[in-house]
Amino acid sequence: MAILELENVHSYYGHIHALKGVSLIVEEGEIVTLIGANGAGKSTTLKTISGLLRPREGHIRLNGEDLSAYKAHDIVSKGVVQVPEGRRVFGRLTVTENLEMGAYTRSNASETAQAVERVFHLFPRLKERHNQLAGTLSGGEQQMLATGRALMAYPKVLLLDEPSMGLAPVLVDSIFDTIKQLHREGTTILLVEQNARMALQIADRGYVLQTGQVVLNDSAQNLRQNETVQKAYLGIS
């Protein structure tokens, strides 16, 4: 059984039909990527999984359990955690406080402290700045913080929305290194990326979205060779 499964999911922003029957599967331990143009519905898919949007039709299942009835904060405690697009760190909270918010679903103080240490080990930069307000961090540091904050909940499935957006190339490499490391540690990852080239290099499988529908789905290797994908998303003609 797949750890995360979307079956014919439809969601709406007001009257706008944003997802028109998206189905996809993420197996345990995989990195699966969603690629597609702006407005194709990639972020909407993640928002719907996280419960910020309610699917009007279709099912979202985590280990077979239907998530559509749960609210966003319950879905976090079920083990699905998202790193939102644009990082969205709490700028007026310190780095440590931001991390504590990531562990909000566990109230145990010593577990939280342990999780903070783990994140600091993964991102030593954050440890140096633990008392600083998150709003004063650089873009790259904020991305580290947003990722670390999501890891505080020990997610079963990590949803990453455009982690490389607006970062310098060096930082993009380091973010992707982190994703690979998390993958090696056994975290299941659903990755949304504009940078399809990088995404397809580290992913196991990929889905191509177009105007709210899945138009292609294959292994990452095959997608890299696919002519349409090369033309539309990899800039190879």
Place this chain on the structure above:
Amino acid sequence: MLRRTLERFTLTDLFMWLVGGSIILLVVVGSVATLRAGNYTARHWFDFVVFGIAQGSVYALIALGYTLVYGILRMINFAHSEVFMSGAFTGYFIANSMSRSGFLDRNPIIGLLAIFAVAITTSVTVAVLLERIAYRPLRRSPRLVPLITAIGASFFLQYTFRGLYGSQNRAYPEVDALDGAWSLGGEFVIQKIQVLVIVAAALFMFGLYMFVQRTRTGKAMRAVSEDKDTAALMGIDVDAIIVRTFILGAALAGAAGVLYALMFRQVNFFMGFIPGIKAFTAAVLGGIGNIPGAMLGGLFLGLFESVGPTLFLDGLGIPAPYQLKDVIAFTMLVLVLIYRPTGILGERLATAKA
């Protein structure tokens, strides 16, 4: 540089400068004249200041309720003044019965704690119902809608309590232990009740500050006030945090209600209106959404209102200047809105998305 500034200087600017200038002139001339006339001694000024701080502490406690809710929902809870009234008014009944049985004079501490407990419980109940029934269903509607609802809820609560408790003024019982004054040496004395108000308000505010800074719920409140969606993505139950915010604000308003009633000895169903709007002024003055700002704004407004009328107006030969204290308070609101709309400690609107 200078030329560009001059080019941008419009008639409106000129008018505003004239208004601002003449107010400053009025204040300076009035103050000098009052002080030179010497009708007031140091003791008078000391009394004005202490009374101002006491009154300002009450404003600050109420202002915190406005600011907490604004910080989290970006909405002015105009029914907050009724949350304050409901606590003070309900507290009256237990205070009165304890006073008649003599319990309040025998055990003033337990008695006062009981009054606080009843008032706070009432205010919290009213605020929680208000949030659940009137505001939560409108969470996603345009901002004007909950604002109008709040005004409607304010009237609804006023007349509900008028129906429940009657429309007459009720005199809050005197507490023997709080009667009288302490001498501070020389001619300076300080009323016991004012000491209680200032100390209690300071304790409540310190408690609130520590709560918001240190506890898990307090941090979550700050996170929700910055970004609700992301807070939900971290597993924070946003609705629960909003309810807790209303509870905190209401508890402070209930406590403020008792302090206010002990100081002014009178309650009625309409008593929330003026302190409520003053506290709202204080919250705007300090920078709405900002917790230390509300405290500072409250104290500032209380002091200004107490010292201001006499200091600025007496020397100008205006009779009974103290009657004009509300004019001073609201002139200050207008000036703040014109010259520093973000308040004393407020952040720029661009970053607050207000």
